[in-house]
Amino acid sequence: MVYSVGQFYQDVRNGQFQVMLVDLEVNGHRIAALQRELHGNGNGYLMNDKALEEQVESQEFRFNGKSWTRFNIMIISFLQFCRDVDPWSLWTSCDLIFKFYQDLGNCLLNDSYPIDPLVLLFRELTNYVVNLATILDDNSVKLNTRPHQFVSHTSAVISKVFNSIKPPRINEDGVTNGNTVGLPEKQRILLYLVNKLNNLYFRIESPQLCSNIFKNFKPKAMSSSFGQYPINEQIEYRYLLGRYYLLNHRVTNAFVQLNTAFNQLMLIATTARPDSQPQIKRNLSRILRYLVPAGLMLGKSPRIAYLSDIDANLSKKYASLLNHIRTGNIKALNAWLAHHETSLRKHHLLLILLEKLPMICYRNLIKTVVQTCTIPQNTGKIPYPQLETAFKLSLGPTTAQPINIYTAIHRPDNVENVLVTLINLGLLRGNCFPILRLCVVKKTQEIKEILPPIQDRILTTFPLNSDDSWLDF
Structure with a gap:
């Protein structure tokens, strides 16, 4: 040349x-x-x-x-x-x-x-x-x-x-120009x-630096509508914001952003060219890596067959975890967390799953006891010994277990602590009587009146960040 x-x-x-x-x-x-x-x-x-x-x-x-x-x-x-x-x-x-x-x-x-x-x-x-x-x-x-x-x-x-x-800049009427033209x-x-x-x-493993970027994005933007940005950039932003929320244990906010990113990308996939489908599939897997755990912590069950079409390995990985949570199997849950510890650490998921999933697992275990014993007997009473038996089955033998991050706090005699925690979180409606070793709940045939849906309670306790509302316009 x-x-x-x-x-x-x-x-x-x-x-x-x-x-x-x-x-x-x-x-x-x-x-x-x-x-x-x-x-x-x-x-x-x-x-x-x-x-x-x-x-x-x-x-x-x-x-x-x-x-x-x-x-x-x-x-x-x-x-x-x-x-x-x-x-x-x-x-x-x-x-x-x-x-x-x-x-x-x-x-x-x-x-x-x-x-x-x-x-x-x-x-x-x-x-x-x-x-x-x-x-x-x-x-x-x-x-x-x-x-x-x-x-x-x-x-x-x-x-x-x-x-x-x-x-x-603000014009004479005190209104910013939201037009992207010019x-x-x-x-x-x-x-x-x-x-x-x-x-x-x-x-660079410094995700807390994202806080300043997320906080200053909207104030710096001349466009008042998030939807005016390219759709691929919108999806990427929601994905990163969801990951940031998850890192800070703000599960509901994380789920909303990740779920929206996933749905938007799925919509693009329906009309995308065949040669771009592999890249879209990889990006869907990136989102699901965090969306599925966020959903599980809100009591949501992913459709395993649907996941399998996108990422067979991810589907297989979480199918077993979903089964452990549904059946209230604490021992199997801890074994799953230990088995996947390396990858969970890498993606900053281990601590939050270790914090949130056991309580959901315990809740499902108590739900089984209520459905099989309390509701049929119409007593409105859950005896501690009854739950201790269920806990023993769920935890398996504990005497020979080494004490580590998975087993340290789980004991069959921890019944009252679990019940009080669930009640304080609004995930169980009842009252504990330590002297009687009894938890009293409402006499009803509707399980939801005793154990309300997890997502509803979490949304009530931890509402969505109002600063993100502009992302929907």
């Missing part, structure tokens, strides 16, 4: 900033041509940094009638990359790429310059740099670098751009930046 530094300057002057892509597979011929010229076309002359800076400054790039120092720095960074890049080694060239990316991000911090064309370049370069950073961090042991070093640096660059996005490009990529940052924070 015949291309020169002079042509590069002219392209930049004309606003053709795509010539500054660093992906060699896309822009390799142009970068190679620039490298040859910067190396003196083989005559041994190498343009050093000082000469490069003087040449760029001599171009006198002006925007709105004024010079732009950060723009010149970015151009110099790109030409340094072209001059020094090693096409055979990402590792030796990565510092050049990250420096150019950071300098490009710095250009976007000042809205008084015409930055919109650069925003498009920043978005495309972000996709490339995130993939590069991920590859480098995956090989941190070989490269002798810190864990998450490059992804953390990338997130810092994106965070600066996100923080530079100003909240919408929005600045930084506003158009706002949700893209939000999703990128949150994904990176989860990757």
Whole structure:
């Protein structure tokens, strides 16, 4: 390809900033041509940094009638990359790429310059740099670098751009303009930046950093309607928000966001091209990985056959757990948690499942006792010894069990503690009489009047976050 530094300057002057892509597979011929010229076309002359800076400054790039120092720095960074890049080694060239990316991000911090064309370049370069950073961090042991070093640096660059996005201005009537027509490009990529940052924070195992991003997203948005953003970005946002809620044990909020993301993606799947179906299926599995546990903690039972069509392994994994919960089998529940401990830890699910599922399991066990003994006898009484017998069957032999996170608090004589906890949570309507060793419930044939639905009680106690209501418009 015949291309020169002079042509590069002219392209930049004309606003053709795509010539500054660093992906060699896309822009390799142009970068190679620039490298040859910067190396003196083989005559041994190498343009050093000082000469490069003087040449760029001599171009006198002006925007709105004024010079732009950060723009010149970015151009110099790109030409340094072209001059020094090693096409055979990402590792030796990565510092050049990250420096150019950071300098490009710095250009976007000042809205008084015409930055919109650069925003498009920043978005495309972000996709490339995130993939590069991920590859480098995956090989941190070989490269002798810190864990998450490059992804953390990338997130810092994106965070600066996100923080530079100003909240919408209020017009004379005190109303913000919710139209997407004429929005600045930084506003158009706002949700893209939000999703990128949150994904990176989860990757570097710092998901609590997402809090600031979620909190500032709506105040920064000029568009008053979440539905005006691209649907794939909406789904990704709800998925990440659901994961964040789950991490903070806000199960109802997590379920609503994950379930909405799943339903929206399923709707897309019905009309998507055949070649995009594998990717959609993978994304459905990503959502289900968290949606199914969230549903189980709300007393919801997934359709196993339906799950199997999407992810057979996930379906098989949770089919057995669902059976243990339904039958009130505490021993089997603990065995399942222990067996899947590694994967549950990896996805930050172990602690919340360990906290929530045993009580649901105990509730179903008590439900069986009520249905088989209390309701048929119409006494409205549940004797502690009766429940202790059920607990012994559910827990199995406890004398020889090692004490660990799964077995430490589970004992057959824990009946009253379980009953009081369920009553306090609103999952059991009754009164305990410790001296009589008896729990008294309503005399009724309707099990729901004794054990109300889990989801209804949880929603009453832990209402949905009202700040998320705008996501439905």
